[in-house]
Amino acid sequence: MKTLSTAVVVVGSGSAGISAAFELYQRQVPFILVERGDKVGGAGKFGAHGVFAVNSKQQQAKGVTYGYEAAFKGFTDYNHYFVNGELLARFLKLSGANIERLAAMGLPVTVEPSEQKAHLNDPLVYHKFNNFKEKMTNWDRLPAQFIAAGNQVLLETAAVDLDYDDGLKAVIVADKAGTQTRIETTKVIFADGGYCGDAQLMADKYADAAEFLNLGERKADGTGIKLAQKLGADTTHAPVLFAHGCAPSRQINPMRRDSSVETLTNLPLLWLDKTANRFVNEDVVYDFAMWANAAHNVQGKYYVVLDQKTLDHFRTQTVSLEDTFERQFCEVGQTPRTTVGPLSNIQADFDAASQTGEVVKADSLAALATKLKLPLAALQRSIQSYNQAVAQQNDTTFLKPTDELLFGVEDGPVYAIVEHCAILGTLDGVNVNRNCAPVTKAGAPIKDLYVVGNNVNGLYSDGYPSYEGIANGFAFVSGWIAATEAVKSLSQVKAEV
Secondary structure: OEEEEOOEEEEOOOHHHHHHHHHHHHOOOOEEEEOOOOOOOOHHHHOOOEEEOOOOHHHHHOOOOOOHHHHHHHHHHHOOOOOOHHHHHHHHHHHHHHHHHHHHOOOOEEEOOOOOHHHOOOOOOEEEEOOHHHHHHHHHHHHHHHHHOOOEEEOOEEEEEEEEOOOEEEEEEEEOOOOEEEEEOOEEEEOOOOOOOOHHHHHHHOOOHHHOEEOOOOOOOOHHHHHHHHOOOOOOOOOOEEEEEEEOOOOOOOOOOOOHHHHHHOOOOEEEOOOOOOOOOHHHHHOHHHHHHHHHOOOOEEEEEEEHHHHHHHHHOOEOOOOOOOHHHOOOOOOOOOOEOOOOOHHHHHHHHHHHOOEEEEOOHHHHHHHHOOOHHHHHHHHHHHHHHHHHOOOOOOOOOHHHOOOOOOOOOEEEEEEEEEEEEEOOOEOEOOOOOEEOOOOOEOOOEEEOHHHEOOOOOOOOOOOOOHHHHHHHHHHHHHHHHHHHHHHHHHHHO
8 A cells, every 4th residue: 555644634625624724734734635526625615605704804894793792692592502612602703814814815705795685684794705716716726835835635535544543643545446545644634525425324314315406515425424433423413404595406506597497496486395285485585594494394395386477477577576596696796686587588498397307397287286296185275375365465374575476376387396405515423622623422532633614513403504604614714723723733742752
C-alpha cells in the first residue's frame, strides 16, 4: 500500500471541508484534502446561494440590531431546546467574522433581504454570494493555492477506514479504481456532507425516502459518520432531513429554470395529497423549508391540480403571483419579478411532461382519479370545496390569502403535476462538543477526530428551520472551528514533546 504523511487530513471539500482546508492553509499547517468527486465542492458550492450570520461588519454598518442574543434565544426556542447549546453559541459568535473569511477565500457575500418571499420582513441575517458563477469559479481556484503551499488535493478519492489505537495513526483512502493509500496523520476532519447518498440508510430512517427528489450531494454516503461511530461516537438523534422545496423530477427542477411545469410548481395553486385531500395552505410555497416539510408530512408526494382553462390563462396572460424561486436566481441588487407569464410554451411543456409521467393529464376528474389511483369521492369533494373558496374569496379551512384564490378546477381536461419533497441532504449524524470533536454516549471526546457540517447533530431538533443560510453558514464556521482546534492540539503535542 502506498503511504503518504501529513499533519491533518480533511475529508470532503464542500463548505465545511474547504473552510477547514483554508484555515490550515492560512496557518501553514500541512494537510491533505480528500474529495470523492472529480472536482472540489459539495452542496454548499453547487446549490447554496448564501450564508446566515449575526454581528457582521456589514450588518453593523446597516444598523441591524438583531444579534447574538436574539439569534441564540430564537434558535433555541424554535428547536424546543433540543440543541447543543455550546456549539450553537460558538457558531453564532463566529458567524459574523466568517463573512470576512469568505471574502478572503474569494467567496464574497453581501447582506440583503431574504430570497424567500415569506421572510422579506425578517431581520437582515442573510448574506448572499455576490455572484453565483464567480463563486463556483473561485471555489475551483482554491486547490491550486493549497497545492502551491505544499499541500495535496486528492480528487476521486474517498476515506474508507481509520488506523486508530488510543489515537489516530492513519486514514486509509481509496481512489475510484479501489486502490488504497495509507495517509499517516494524527488529525482528521470529516466534512463529507451527511448520508443522503446512502440509499439503505435513507430508507431505514425515512419511510417516504423513495419519494424524495435528491438535489443534494449523492456522493455523501455517511462515511465520516460511520467511521466515527465505529470508534464509539454517539450518533443518537432523531433523523433530520435537509428538506428544501419540491419539484417533479431532476429534469424539471428549480435549478434548471427551463419549464413552465416547474414554474407552476412554484405557485400557490391547488395541492392534493395521495388521498385526494387538500393538506396545507399552499402559500407555504414561499417558505422553502416549510414547503418541503409539508410534503414530507404527506409521505413525500403530492399533486398540483389544475384545468385547461387555467393552463390557457397562463399561456396568454400575466398572473399576479410570484414564482417562489425568482428571488433565489437574482444576483445581489437585482430586482425580482413579482408576476408570472405569459408562458407561451406552457402547453408544449405540459404535453412533454405528460409523456414522461411528471404530469398526468385526463379528460375528466373521474379519469384523473383512475390514473392516479385516488378515491373519486374525495377528489370531487376537495375540488368542490376549493372551488367554493375561490368563488367566495374565502378559504375557511386553510386560510389562503384572498389574492391567491385565483383558479378553480373545472371538469376536463385536467392536469396533475406530480410533486416530490426535494432534499439537499441530511442534518443529523454525530454528537459533538463545542470543538466539533465527536463524543461517546458518556460525553467523552474521541481525540484526533473532528466532525463538521452536515455530519453533526445538535443544531436542529427535527427539521431544517426557516433561518435562511443556516446550514451553509454552520458548515463554513464548523470547518473553521475544527481546523482551529486541530492546530491547537498539534501545538500542544509539539510543546509537550
